[in-house]
Amino acid sequence: MYLVQVAIGNKPQARDPEGETIMKDLLHKSGYDSVKEVRTAKLLLIRIEAENEKEAVEKAFKMCNDLRIFNPVAHSCEIEVRRKT
């Protein structure tokens, strides 16, 4: 069993006003000037049965893709294994 992390965010071409607000109105106003970009994302943590890490990622990607868990028109989807559970 693996704990797989799926992060769904807007594609770089699509503005992320929530990330922009966090950066401009919180971080920069609080003096964290070194921050150059903040992007928000929706995070899904999925426990999934698989033989190995590669299979866990492949299974997660297939279902996210088939069921449009992310919208390929506007979103990027990054999948990684957090740990074996």
Add this chain to the structure above:
Amino acid sequence: MQFPGSNCDYDTLYVLKNILGLEAELVWHKEFDDSRFDSAILPGGFGYGDCLRAGAIAAHSSAIDKIKKMADEGLPVLGICNGFQILAESNLLPGALLKNSCLKFVCRWVDLRVESTNSAFSASFNGGSLVRMPVAHHEGRYFVDEETLMEMERNDQIVFRYAGENPNGSVNNIAGVRNSAGNVVGLMPHPERACERILGSEDGKLVFHSMISWSK
């Protein structure tokens, strides 16, 4: 068409029956039989509580497979607000609806310019005319990649554009689009809330009127 969370269904039905005098009925999505209908409207609301994304869960319902069949047959299909989000999530219309740039729910009247009269829900308008309808949404920022956008502009697929202030940050001020055939249309503003003078505008009537003339 009613999904769990539809909330503009009765307003739309009222307009179709009482103002336009059409035969229309509300159908629960699980009981939808496409062979009984010659057009379909997906109303506004918050289908499935907007879980995952607005329109994302409803887009996988069997009712949408039947709507796709109707769309392929050239029958008029309209998505209003959440209905537009469902049609975009179903790939029946290009693009996606993202969170408003202002990050707030926007509920107010907007001025729209009719850009294309070549669709089942805009044929009765005068091209280029200005109309008023209300918007009420949190995820209405139309987004599509640059290449598709240029193709849509070339193909006259932009049906309505915000004429005044852009309420949600939509690319190219887009408020409504159509598929390439013109029978499927989605728009964020609510024409059903602008069909009687007492409500502030009758401009929305022409959206439904267009459906009648397109079907003839």
